[in-house]
Amino acid sequence: MEFFFGQDQLSMFQWIMRGVIGYLFLAAATKFMGQRFISQLRFIDFITALIVGSIIAKPLGSSAEGMAGPFITTAVISVLYYINTLLTLKFNPWRKLFEPSTLILIKNGKINIANLKKAKITMEYLLSVLRMQHIYSIENIGIALWEPGGAITAFLHTEYNPVSKKDMNIPTEPFRLTKIVIKEGLIKEDALELFGVSREWIEDQMKNNYKVPIKEVILATLDEGKTLKVIQTTADKV
Known part of the structure; x- marks a missing residue:
């Protein structure tokens, strides 16, 4: 277990053991924090990822750094993140503190310039995202939203939505996994x-x-x- 503590020099085997233990510990911490931590990068997720990454990186890159302190700090941050997630699920005031509200960027074909500035995105970026969603005309959009996770979701006016088999009364097979x-x-x-x-x-x-x-x-x-x-x-x- 000498590799776990700070030393002037580590052997190749000790460096390998540090990497393995650090990787497994970080994987366990991420698992504890939940799938939400890796599925969408919110403000608090971004901050937590930066802190945890920098803490774990120190003992993995310097033989003089012991691993006990960074592991304890990472464990504390993981618990705090988990508690924060529970609080955001249960209490609206707490959720509003850490999760920004959804912003309406486009409504009935008109761009909301004020909300565009709040989201700190340009019109060029907005149009680029819409093109990736195969939307080429702003006038056809019923509403477009800036989500808390940073994604832009857009919904066309109903008359511009693709015609479905149900609209045409065409018999269809049920979905099968x-x-x-x-x-x-x-x-x-x-x-x-x-x-x-x-x-x-x-x-x-x-x-x-x-x-x-x-x-x-x-x-x-x-x-x-x-x-x-x-x-x-x-x-x-x-």
Whole structure:
């Protein structure tokens, strides 16, 4: 455990151990803070990530730095972040303190200049984001919002929305979850468990319907209706 404490010099093995322990500890801390921490970078998330990153980086880059202090500090910050998340979920005043309100950037085809300045974004950036959402005319937008996480969401006026099969009264099949069941010649056990089928069932389906050995299948999928589809085999040319 000498690698855990500050020293004048560390061996290669001790540096490796520091890296492994630091990585596992940071992964555990991130897991404790929750998926929200990595799914969207809010103001408080950004600050926490900067602090934790700088704290952990010191002992991983300097042999003179011990790991106990940074680990304790990171643990304290993780607990504080977790408590802050709980408070934002339960108390509106606390949430307003750390999470900015949603801003209306466009309403009925008109840009709200004041809110654009509050969000500190330019018209050029706004138009660029809209183009990435395949929206090319501001006049067609019913409302566009600047979300607390920094994303821009836009909704067209109903008359400009694409026509759906329901609008045309076209019969449709219900949605069915699809998973990869064979990948590069190997059967995925998680898909078998999810859809309640056995390896023998997959093998029978391949033998009777496709007549392709499983080891030659690059990609095959299975859905909730137990429909097996072979997407690509080694015989297919790319």
